[in-house]
Amino acid sequence: MADEDAAFTLALQAAKDAGQVIVDAFHKRDKSIESKSGATDLVTVYDRQCEELIVGRIRHAFPAAKIIAEESHADNGYDLSNDMTWFVDPIDGTNNFIHGIPWTCVSIGCHVNRKPAFGIVYNPIINELFTARAGQGAFLNGRQIRVSNITKLDKAAVINEFGYGRDPATIDRMLGCLRKLLTNNVQSVRFFGSAALNMCSVACGRADVYFEGHTSKIGPKPWDFAAAEVVLTEAGGVISDQDGGTFDMTSGRVLCASSKALLDSIVDIMK
Template sequence: MTTSDSDKCWGECMDVAVEVACRAGKVVQEAVKHEKSVSTKSTPTDLVTEADQQVEELIISTLRDKFPSHRFIGEESSAAGEKCILTDSPSWIIDPIDGTCNFVHNFPMVAVSIGFAVKKELEFGVIYHCFDGTLYTARKGHGAFCNGVRIQVSKEKDVSKALILTEIGAKRDPATLNIFSGNIMKLLSAPAHGYALTYGLHCWDIAAAAVIIREAGGVVIDTSGGPLDLMSRRVVAAGTHEMASYIVQQLQPISYERDDSDPGVQK
């Protein structure tokens, strides 16, 4: 396949991703109105609902019908024991309800997230905000958009003029909480706050957003400062290289099992 052919093919795949993300988002909107059947996965704060499973099935079955040779990595199928392996094949990386805890509590920060990778490189990402219908899209080399309007990250290099967002994730054992608290204290005592700080992300949490951030001019790297490894569960995202470098230097990493550990996903 030539570069031109693959560019056209991935563009068509993205069009389908937008369509199915919007359809899935409507299902989530309807599910919010009804009583939810909730259970837990790895921890009491790692929630799953019937809607998560139904929406993932809708997305994967729709995509598989159109692209039978492609591979699929979904949060709920991985939690159910399917191996979470990223190969060189065209691969869809899906979070059917990104923000399940928010969904359970009717807090309006819930999205459908679909990323797409070829040869382990991210090609595009689609994120549909289920409550207000906001659609974020990005394709490698084609820019990032919000409802069709091009977007760009702030290029502020003075991190003391930026903001900090933190989220601890589902893993809350004493060792993790201790490192998290230490990192927060270190960051808050320094004259530099300009990034989002989260813990325990999986590939389906990262894939779509990483493309959007990069295409909006931002930086997405490993916590070591090297290239992003989607399956490592380690990521730093920032508006500029200067900010990303600062974060890498400040934080003490927390150890997580890789998403491609066998069997399935280890929390």
């Protein structure tokens, strides 16, 4: 427990300091952009700068800890184990950051014995700090948050994402998902561009459902989910695979909702 307390304190300060890097660079025109897996999967010099800051502090305080971080460890596999494992996304919503859209965040999660211990998701542009520790509730800027009480699709705000894939099969699949949502009369569908903030939006009641149904290659990764999963579940949300099975953060697929009834409704219409 002492290690977890120290880890949470370290992560909180690291997220704030990385957030300041994001704020300072947010309105710059030249963000030194590079492509990774394709033209829609981008990284900036600031992603790397923030990651170096966060990972450096973790390594200094917890030299034996395992770190799974987007920019420096993305190609090394996930290798989940019982060790203290950190998941770092230095800038989730990089495309938003590049275009000056204020929906971007630092995401730091920690698992102990393969179970979520805490999560921190910080949007420094609008100064929103989501925090959660296992068994202790979820908070936004220090105020406890809960999911909405929505249980019906026609009252639900649904977040979806198209992801990075631009091949015809992926496009057809995603447009098919959108058609199913609209023909089943969901109240609204939104695309915001940050998996971590999407999950936190469900956690605080701004949205009622968030799902992505990609593959492990083009879908969200463990560093996108790890921190926000704790925030979501501690706020009373439910999470699964898009088919309603057990959530696997390495699959690229996620379905989370404010209620089991809503989750089951999405599973039914996506069959």
